[in-house]
Structure formats: C-alpha cells, structure tokens
Amino acid sequence: MDNPFRELLVSRSSPEPCSVVIFGATGDLTHRKLIPALYNLAKEGDLPPGSRVIGVARREKSNEEFRDELREMNRKVSRQGHDEALWDRFAATISYHKSEFRDPEGYRGLADLLDQQDATGPGKPNRLFYLASAPEFFDDILDQLRESGLNQSREGGWARVVVEKPFGTDLATAQRLNAVVNATIPEHETYRIDHYLGKETAQNIMVIRFANAIFEPLWNSRYIDHVQITCSETLGMEGGRGGYYDTAGALRDMVQNHLLQLLSLIAMEPPADLTADGIRDEKVKVIKSLRRYSDARAVSENVVRAQYKSGSILGQTVKGYLEEDRINPRSMTEPYVALRINIDNWRWEGVPFYMRMGKRLAKKVTEISFHFKEPPGVLFNRLPVTARKNVLVLRIQPDEGMSLRMLSKLPGPSIRMEPVKMDFQYSTSFGKPSPEAYERLLLDAMAGDATLFARRDEVEHAWRFIDDIENAWHKSSSPPPMAQYEAGTWGPEEADNLLSRDGRTWRRL
Amino acid sequence: MDVTIPESLSEALKEELFGEETPLAEIERRLDQYFAVEPGVTRASLMNLAIYTEDPETLPADDESLNQITHDHACRALLLGIVPHEENLSVRCWIKARCQLGPDGKGKLCSEQVTFLLGGDCQSCLTNLVFSHLRSDLPLVMWWRGELSNHFQESLYTMIDRLILDSSRWVDPAPQFAKIAQAVNARTGRLSDRRGQLLVHDLAYTRGHQHRRAVALLFDPPAAREYLPVIDRIEIVHAAGHRHTALYLGAWMTRQLGADLVSKHRGYFFYQRTGGAQLTLALVEIANPARSGFVTAIVLEGGGGRFEVGTLIDSPLLEIRSRFGAHQTASVLPGPSEGDEDLISEILMRGGSNSLLAQVIPRVTAML
Numbered sequence: 001m002d003n004p005f006r007e008l009l010v011s012r013s014s015p016e017p018c019s020v021v022i023f024g025a026t027g028d029l030t031h032r033k034l035i036p037a038l039y040n041l042a043k044e045g046d047l048p049p050g051s052r053v054i055g056v057a058r059r060e061k062s063n064e065e066f067r068d069e070l071r072e073m074n075r076k077v078s079r080q081g082h083d084e085a086l087w088d089r090f091a092a093t094i095s096y097h098k099s100e101f102r103d104p105e106g107y108r109g110l111a112d113l114l115d116q117q118d119a120t121g122p123g124k125p126n127r128l129f130y131l132a133s134a135p136e137f138f139d140d141i142l143d144q145l146r147e148s149g150l151n152q153s154r155e156g157g158w159a160r161v162v163v164e165k166p167f168g169t170d171l172a173t174a175q176r177l178n179a180v181v182n183a184t185i186p187e188h189e190t191y192r193i194d195h196y197l198g199k200e201t202a203q204n205i206m207v208i209r210f211a212n213a214i215f216e217p218l219w220n221s222r223y224i225d226h227v228q229i230t231c232s233e234t235l236g237m238e239g240g241r242g243g244y245y246d247t248a249g250a251l252r253d254m255v256q257n258h259l260l261q262l263l264s265l266i267a268m269e270p271p272a273d274l275t276a277d278g279i280r281d282e283k284v285k286v287i288k289s290l291r292r293y294s295d296a297r298a299v300s301e302n303v304v305r306a307q308y309k310s311g312s313i314l315g316q317t318v319k320g321y322l323e324e325d326r327i328n329p330r331s332m333t334e335p336y337v338a339l340r341i342n343i344d345n346w347r348w349e350g351v352p353f354y355m356r357m358g359k360r361l362a363k364k365v366t367e368i369s370f371h372f373k374e375p376p377g378v379l380f381n382r383l384p385v386t387a388r389k390n391v392l393v394l395r396i397q398p399d400e401g402m403s404l405r406m407l408s409k410l411p412g413p414s415i416r417m418e419p420v421k422m423d424f425q426y427s428t429s430f431g432k433p434s435p436e437a438y439e440r441l442l443l444d445a446m447a448g449d450a451t452l453f454a455r456r457d458e459v460e461h462a463w464r465f466i467d468d469i470e471n472a473w474h475k476s477s478s479p480p481p482m483a484q485y486e487a488g489t490w491g492p493e494e495a496d497n498l499l500s501r502d503g504r505t506w507r508r509l
Numbered sequence: 510m511d512v513t514i515p516e517s518l519s520e521a522l523k524e525e526l527f528g529e530e531t532p533l534a535e536i537e538r539r540l541d542q543y544f545a546v547e548p549g550v551t552r553a554s555l556m557n558l559a560i561y562t563e564d565p566e567t568l569p570a571d572d573e574s575l576n577q578i579t580h581d582h583a584c585r586a587l588l589l590g591i592v593p594h595e596e597n598l599s600v601r602c603w604i605k606a607r608c609q610l611g612p613d614g615k616g617k618l619c620s621e622q623v624t625f626l627l628g629g630d631c632q633s634c635l636t637n638l639v640f641s642h643l644r645s646d647l648p649l650v651m652w653w654r655g656e657l658s659n660h661f662q663e664s665l666y667t668m669i670d671r672l673i674l675d676s677s678r679w680v681d682p683a684p685q686f687a688k689i690a691q692a693v694n695a696r697t698g699r700l701s702d703r704r705g706q707l708l709v710h711d712l713a714y715t716r717g718h719q720h721r722r723a724v725a726l727l728f729d730p731p732a733a734r735e736y737l738p739v740i741d742r743i744e745i746v747h748a749a750g751h752r753h754t755a756l757y758l759g760a761w762m763t764r765q766l767g768a769d770l771v772s773k774h775r776g777y778f779f780y781q782r783t784g785g786a787q788l789t790l791a792l793v794e795i796a797n798p799a800r801s802g803f804v805t806a807i808v809l810e811g812g813g814g815r816f817e818v819g820t821l822i823d824s825p826l827l828e829i830r831s832r833f834g835a836h837q838t839a840s841v842l843p844g845p846s847e848g849d850e851d852l853i854s855e856i857l858m859r860g861g862s863n864s865l866l867a868q869v870i871p872r873v874t875a876m877l
Contacts, residue, residue: 001734004765005725014729045719045842049726049829085824089841120837124731156731 015446017050018126018158019114023141024133025055025066025096029164031073034132035094037438040080042090044435046443052117053094056110057133058101066096079436101137107148114150124157128445129185131163138163139180146184160189162445165257166248167192167454170470171463178456191445192454196258197265198437200426201400203452205265205368206279208394208402215392216270218372220347225373225389227266227353228507229259232361234313236335236487242326249333251305254357256466260287261454262396263353266368267343276450280458287461291342292468299472300480302341304494305334308360311487318360318487332474332482335359338495339469340502354499356506360487366396369507380407380417391507400434401425512592512599512628517566526572527588527624528605536642540604540621549616550608553583556857557643562654565590565626571654572624577850579607579620582857585644586622589635591660595628600638602626636664652853656680657688666692666707673853675712677753686874693867706867713753714866715852719845720758720804723818723829726842727809736833738784739812740766744791751803752794753873758804759790760872761865770875778876802844820844 006014020038022030041047055066071091075082097113099106118125129145131138142161145151153159163181168174181190196202209215218224231254237245245253264283271278293299307321322329336358343353372390375381381388391405403423410416426434444452473479483492490506499505514522521527531539544552558578560571568590575586586607592599608619623642627635643649648670653661656679666672672692679685693706728734743762747755759778763770768780768788778790795805802820809816814833821828825844831837846852 001731001737003725003728003734004737004767005721005728005762017730042841043843045722045726045827048729049840049842050730050838086826086841120835 015046015048015443016124016126016158016448017048018128018446019052019054019117020128020130020442021054021056021110021114022130022132023056023101023137024131026057026059026061026069027132027134029132030055031070032077033436033438034130034442035070036074036078037436037442039074039078039087039090040436041439041443043080043083043086046439048446051093051446054097054110054113054117055094056097056099056106058098060098061096063095067091067094070094101133101140102144104144104147107144107150111148111150118157125154126157126446127153127159129159129161131161135164135166138177142180142184151184158189158448159185160191160445160448161185162191162193164193166252167257167459168463169248169252171460171467174459174463178460182456187456188450190456191441191450192456192459193441194257194261194452194454195437195441196396197261197452197454198439198441199396199400200434201394201396202262202265203440205262205394209266210270219370221349221351223372224351225371226351226502226504228369228371229262229353229355229367230369230507230509231259231357231366232363232490232509233359234361234364236308236318236321236360237324237327240326242324245335246327246331246333249305250335250337250357250359251466251469255337255339255355256462257454257459259355259357260462260465261458262368263287263341263355264458266370266394267348267353269347274451276453277455279451280455284455284458284461285345286343287458287465289343289345289348290465291344292465293472294468296472296476296478296480299469302339302498303469303472303480304336304338304483304492304498305473305480306336306338306358306483306485306492306494307331307333308335308358308487309484311360311489313360313362313488320487321359334473334482336361336483336485336491336495338491338498340498352502354504354506356491356495358485358491362488362490363509364398365509367509368394368396371504371507380415393507399425512601512626513595514601514626515565515592518568518626521569521572525603526569527603528622529603531602531604533600533602536602536604536623540606540623543604543606544619544621547606547617550606551611551616551618553618553620554585554644554647555582556584556647557587557649558582558584559587559589559639559649559651560654561589561591561651561660563591563593563658563660564655565592567654568624568626572622574652574850574853575622576607577848578853578857579622580609581854583618583620584650585642585647586620587639587642588622588624589639590624590626591635592626592628598629598634600625600627600634635660636662636668639665639668650857654678657685661688661692663692663695667695669707671708671710671856673710673712673856675849677713677751682753683874683877686870689870708863709866710856710863711753711757711866711870712849712852713751714757714869715856716751716754716803716845717758717761718855719827719843720807720818721761723827723842724762724807724809724816726840727816727818727829727831730836730838732836733814733816733831733833736812736814736816737766738782739786739814740809741787741811742789742791742809744793744806744808745804746793746795746806747804748802749794749796752792754803755792755794756873756876757869758807759792760869760876762809763788763790764869764872770872773876803847804845 097110131141151159168177264286267286268282271282309320321335338356341353370392374388393403395401401424403421405419405421407417408420410418483494485492544550562571571588603624605622606619608617611618625638650671651669652673676682689709745755745758763780767783771781772779776792780788782788805820807818817830819828826841827844828841830839
C-alpha cells in the first residue's frame with residue numbers, strides 16, 4: 001500500500017528508514033561529509049524517522065566518544081549551522097561498533113546490533129552499508145558482509161551498498177571489485193557514488209538540455225564547434241594527500257570518474273524516460289563511443305600530461321610537484337592532464353571535446369563551455385571583431401550558474417560590435433542554498449534511486465578508455481613526455497598547442 | 510491627481526520610507542537612471558511581486574515584508590495601497606532600490622520597488638497600473654492582503670500567475686472561497702504568459718505544510734501503512750485564530766484517506782470511508798495553549814495504533830511519535846514557519862502547481 005499522505009506532497013521517491021552502517025567511521029569522509037549530511041537532512045526533516053547510524057572502525061571507542069568527535073566536527077562544517085538540541089536527538093541514533101575489517105567476529109557483533117535495533121524499529125530491516133574506508137579494505141568488507149549473511153535482505157527489507165571512488169585503479173581491478181561487489185549485493189542495490197553528480201549544477205545539465213526548447217536543436221555537430229571541460233584547482237598536495245595522489249594522478253583521480261560523468265551528461269541522447277537505467281543507458285553509450293587512442297603516438301598527439309614547478313599562487317610561493325610532501329622525487333605521476341576527446345557517434349562527429357584538469361592552477365573552477373560555430377561571414381560578420389563565436393558556459397563550481405556570450409552593437413552611429421554576456425547565478429537567483437551533494441545522494445540511496453550513481457558498465461567502459469592512456473604513459477617503449485608548467489599559471493604550453501593545432505584556444509577563465 | 514495621505518502614513522513619508530516620490534510617468538526612467546549611475550550594482554529580478562492592501566495604514570509593515578522577501582527573492586516589487594472612500598481618482602508613487610551585498614561580498618544585488626497609493630474608484634486604473642509596471646516575461650505573484658474586494662476582478666486576476674492570500678483573516682470565508690473558485694476557473698488573460706489555471710496559495714494552508722510532512726513521515730514505514738484502513742479517529746488541537754489551518758489539515762487528511770463528510774456537529778465532523786467504515790474528526794480549539802504553535806497536536810488512531818504530531822515545549826521543532834504493534838518511534842523535524850514573509854518565501858522557493866489545495870478547498874467550504 002502506498003502512503004496516501006505522500007501524494008503530491010513531494011515529487012521524488014520517498015527515502016525509507018534504514019540503518020546506515022559506515023565502514024571507516026573514524027575517517028575524514030565520515031566526519032566532514034557523511035555525518036554533517038545526515039544531520040542536515042535531519043534538520044530539514046528529510047531523514048526518515050527511525051533511521052539510525054552505526055559507525056564501524058578499528059579503533060577502540062565508546063558511543064559517547066564517537067558522538068563527541070562527530071559533534072565537534074559538525075559544529076565546524078555543518079552547512080546549516082549546529083543546533084545543540086537537534087544534535088542531541090540526532091546523535092542518540094548514532095552508535096559505534098569496533099571491528100577489524102577482516103574479523104568475522106566483528107561482523108557477527110554488527111549483525112546482532114542491527115537485529116536488536118531492527119526489533120524496535122518502525123518498519124522493515126533496511127540496511128545501507130557505506131564503504132567509506134580506504135579502498136584497499138573494500139574487498140575484505142564485502143567478503144565479510146557476504147560471509148556473515150549481512151548482505152541478505154530480510155523480512156521484506158533491503159540491503160544496499162554505497163561504494164566510494166576509486167572504483168579500481170584500472171579496468172582489471174575495477175572488474176575484480178565489481179565482481180566482488182556483485183557477488184555480495186546485486187547490481188540494482190549497488191550505489192557507486194560520484195559526488196559530482198550530486199551537485200546541483202550537474203543535475204541541472206539535463207534540465208537545461210531537455211526542459212528548454214532553445215538548446216537541444218543546437219546541441220550537435222552542425223552548430224557546435226567544440227566543447228571544453230575545465231576542472232582547475234589551486235591546491236597542491238597539502239594535508240598529506242600526496243601519498244594517495246602520487247599513486248593515482250589527475251587522469252585516474254578525476255577524469256575517469258567525475259569528468260567523464262560530466263561528459264556523458266552533456267553528450268548523451270535524450271533518455272527514453274527519467275528512470276535510473278533510462279538515463280544510465282544513454283550515458284554509457286557516450287562512454288562506449290569515445291574514440292580510443294590506438295597507440296602511444298595517438299596518446300602523444302591527443303593527451304598532455306604535466307607536473308607543476310614551483311611558482312606562486314595568490315602571492316604565496318609554492319613548491320613544485322616533485323618537492324611536495326609524500327611525493328616520490330622521481331615520480332612520473334601527472335597532477336595535470338589535458339585531452340582532446342572525440343565521440344564517434346552521429347551527433348558529435350567532428351566535434352572535439354577538450355578536457356583539462358590540474359592542480360596548482362591559477363584559480364579554482366569547474367565548468368563546461370560550448371563554443372558555437374561562427375555565423376556565415378557576410379553582413380556584420382565581415383567586420384573585424386574579437387570573440388565572434390557564441391559561448392554557452394555551465395559553471396559547476398564555484399559560482400554555480402550559466403552564461404551565454406553573444407555579439408551586440410556598441411552604441412553609436414557606426415556599426416561596431418562587442419561581445420556581451422547574459423549571466424545566471426544560482427546564488428543570486430534562488431534564495432535557498434543548494435544542498436551538499438552528499439545529502440542528495442544519501443537520500444537517493446535510501447529511496448532506491450540510482451540515477452545519480454555510476455553503473456558497473458559505465459565504470460568499466462571508462463576504465464577501458466583511461467587504460468589506453470595509462471598504458472602508453474607507463475608501459476610503452478616510447479612514452480609521451482611529461483610536460484611542466486609553473487604553479488599559478490594555466491598549465492603547460494603543450495596543452496595550449498593541443499588546441500592551437502586545431503585553430504582554437506582554451507577559454508580564458 | 511493627488512491622493513489624500515492618511516495621517517498615520519505622514520511619518521513614514523517624512524522619513525522617505527518608500528523612497529523617492531516620482532511622477533507616475535517617470536517611474537521607469539528614474540529607476541533606469543538610478544541603476545545607470547550606481548557602479549557595481551546588479552539589477553536582479555526573478556519575478557514581479559505585488560502586495561495589495563486596502564488598509565493604507567499597513568503600508569509600512571508591508572514595506573518591511575518586502576524587505577524580508579526580497580532578501581531571498583530578487584524581484585520587481587509593487588506595493589499597492591488603496592485609500593478607501595476617496596472621492597477623486599488620484600495616485601501618488603515612490604521608487605526605491607533594495608540592495609544587499611553580493612554573495613562574494615563584492616558588488617550590490619538590488620531589487621527595485623515601486624509604491625503606489627491610489628484613491629477613488631480606481632478599478633480599471635489599478636489593473637492598468639499593474640500592467641504597465643511589470644518587468645516583461647517574468648511571472649506576476651500577488652499577495653492580496655485582507656478580503657477579496659470588488660477590485661479583485663477578471664481583468665486583474667487573469668494577469669496573475671500566483672495569488673497568495675490568507676483565509677484565516679477573512680470574516681466571511683464562504684463567499685471569498687467562491688470568488689477564488691471563479692478566478693481559478695477563469696480562462697487565461699490574453700496578455701498573460703501562464704498556461705493553465707491561476708495558482709492559489711492560501712497561507713492558512715501553507716502554515717500546515719510541515720504538519721502534512723510530519724503526518725506523511727509517520728506513515729512511510731510499510732508496517733505503519735497497514736493501519737491506514739482502520740484509522741477511525743483524528744483529533745487536531747489548534748490555537749485560537751488558527752481554525753482555518755486546522756480545517757485544511759482535517760480536510761486534507763480525510764481526503765487522502767478516502768473519507769467523505771456525512772455530518773458535522775460542534776467541532777466534530779463525521780465521515781464515511783470507502784467501504785463504509787466510520788471516521789470522526791475532532792477540532793479542538795485552545796485559547797492559550799501550553800505549548801507553542803498554532804496547531805499543537807494531531808492524533809490519528811485506529812486498530813490499536815496511535816500516530817501523533819506534536820510541538821515541543823520551548824522548541825520550534827515538531828515531534829512525531831507512533832505506537833503500533835510492537836513498534837514505537839519518536840523523531841523530530843523542523844517546525845512550521847510562523848511569519849507570513851517566511852511562508853511566502855517558502856512558496857516562492859517551492860514553486861510547483863499546488864494543485865492539492867484546489868482539491869482541498871471544496872472540502873473546507875463544506876466544513877465551514
């Protein structure tokens with residue numbers, strides 16, 4: 001029986017009360033993102049009553065100690081501030097369970113705890129297992145969930161798993177991880193989280209494209225000259241992140257997941273419906289259509305990797321990549337990558353998608369820009385003018401919004417034209433701040449809506465594309481060189497050449 | 510054509526509360542001038558938002574309402590004050606910008622406000638004033654304060670996209686609801702961009718939004734839903750002056766449960782559910798409730814299950830509790846917004862068709 005009081009009250013799937021079991025509960029992700037997200041959901045009244053949180057980690061800790069640590073961090077980072085009375089009620093639903101990730105006894109204890117809580121809960125024994133630990137423990141946790149029977153749904157409830165990135169480090173490891181995941185939890189109950197998809201502007205891409213009449217007719221190779229996707233960061237390897245980063249690099253850390261997800265959203269065909277698989281079916285077609293680089297030479301021609309040298313950002317002198325903390329001084333890992341990507345399908349034939357992602361660049365910005373073809377060179381377009389092309393920009397972060405550049409006549413008796421910009425900003429148009437990506441994604445997982453999560457085939461096809469590049473860099477006899485750029489600039493000259501060879505330039509940001 | 514200024518407004522005018530007095534024909538030009546000379550200013554607008562009142566003494570308070578609403582919703586604001594009993598057709602107007610720092614702390618983000626004070630029999634003049642001072646292509650939201658007078662006529666309401674009113678302030682609600690029904694069913698105005706019916710928001714209904722969410726949350730667990738067919742008693746406890754919100758909540762719950770009103774007697778409403786089961790709705794008014802809130806408790810009972818929404822002492826939160834079978838739950842969620850401006854802000858934020866209200870209104874009128 002449906003809940004009749006939900007009729008017309010909300011226009012989304014209803015999240016169900018559940019026990020959220022977080023593995024890696026003492027880590028940064030839990031403290032900074034997951035618990036504040038759940039708290040904010042509770043504050044908004046969106047967290048289903050009866051939901052509980054169990055943190056699982058290896059350190060000895062009491063419930064009270066765990067809650068106190070979470071409270072301290074929530075005070076600092078909660079998007080909506082920290083209300084002590086509300087926190088007390090929320091915290092009463094949080095408990096801590098000490099267990100080694102490989103210890104069967106710990107999982108038996110966890111099962112007992114869940115059974116006890118379910119016995120007094122309001123409904124079905126729903127369980128959401130969140131893998132927020134270091135990725136090397138994913139296999140062990142999944143194996144133990146299976147061995148202990150916790151992976152089995154019981155008495156009409158469900159058992160779901162949320163997996164944080166990285167989803168493997170290459171195709172082989174991703175396939176192995178997916179096999180372990182699917183041996184434990186069926187694919188339709190598996191939620192591979194990519195927090196970029198939870199961002200308001202990423203969700204808005206489909207609305208912009210398919211709820212407006214003016215964009216989709218132009219959204220193809222007939223009108224679009226090329227597309228640029230930029231994700232630039234000013235940060236380097238602060239806070240000890242170098243240890244992980246030097247094993248990953250920009251291509252695997254950002255491009256394989258976040259940026260290819262954005263690419264698939266902007267390039268996909270209209271889905272048959274808005275169901276999770278309806279959308280993901282179309283996204284995966286895009287990723288399957290990415291033209292693969294056949295050898296190291298093709299990689300060299302289409303991909304630039306680079307490391308930053310010392311330089312200055314916002315007046316501060318910063319170290320080069322190889323001098324950073326926890327970075328191998330002889331590292332061949334790339335904190336910067338730029339790619340020219342072709343999508344071999346009907347819609348995008350001949351339209352290059354240029355993508356760049358880098359650390360220690362001039363400013364922090366993530367955006368997608370569509371550069372339209374020039375109008376016919378007659379009438380006004382015989383006149384000299386800069387920035388003749390229309391550019392549509394979708395800003396993902398910060399300053400979320402969109403803008404459209406067009407030409408306009410300068411006031412005066414003569415015909416002179418200048419580019420002008422129409423601009424829409426989320427922050428000034430809508431009073432309510434956007435929820436954090438994790439809030440939306442946690443709620444979706446509780447509601448069984450996998451639309452904003454990556455499916456197994458999406459992940460594996462993305463790795464196929466990425467592996468060609470990684471193999472050319474690290475396994476070929478003539479690997480493409482590692483370029484360099486000064487920290488605080490917009491990247492290496494080689495990345496500029498990637499576009500200038502085609503008669504294009506990176507958008508000035 | 511000068512309107513007689515009510516004595517109570519003279520202080521506000523002396524302090525230039527409504528901005529710079531401007532000749533009617535100069536409004537747009539002077540607004541343009543203002544924004545042309547102010548550097549670093551964004552003239553932001555998402556909608557046309559008009560407040561209409563036939564009690565000019567409330568204009569300073571209405572001005573403050575606009576101040577609060579425009580903080581979150583940039584708009585072209587129109588403040589329309591009607592001076593009753595004025596013999597001659599007359600109008601005075603003022604303009605001002607409402608600015609705040611941009612989100613990055615730089616630059617200013619401004620809404621613009623035009624205040625009109627109208628006297629005389631100015632039915633068509635009111636409509637034309639609104640028409641001629643709208644920002645094009647943006648929706649018109651009108652907050653109508655008080656009773657719907659004969660100024661509420663077809664040429665005006667067919668221009669409106671969203672109409673906001675508050676039935677709890679009406680002396681005689683039945684004819685007012687009839688006017689609303691007529692407006693909702695009227696065809697779209699020839700100059701309006703809206704498709705479909707006029708969207709109506711009654712603040713008395715909006716005040717119950719968090720309570721409706723709370724009731725919905727109570728029945729999200731599948732085990733709780735098994736009690737829905739056997740709910741036979743609903744009680745709503747409300748503060749004096751908030752009977753309309755309680756009526757709306759009762760009408761909404763009984764509609765969603767598929768129950769039809771059979772009879773009523775002194776705050777008790779007797780329903781028959783699909784299948785013949787009986788359901789009683791009781792509205793209990795308390796003059797000085799011990800707990801805060803305009804609706805202090807909602808209880809649904811039946812089949813041994815009890816589902817409650819209540820307010821906490823000294824807390825703005827709502828508490829929901831349920832007891833059914835071996836299950837007991839208790840949880841809290843944010844309480845309802847109290848101020849009209851907060852409610853309107855929520856309405857503007859949520860948008861949507863609000864179509865459930867139109868289905869609930871006939872049930873409320875049957876309960877009056």
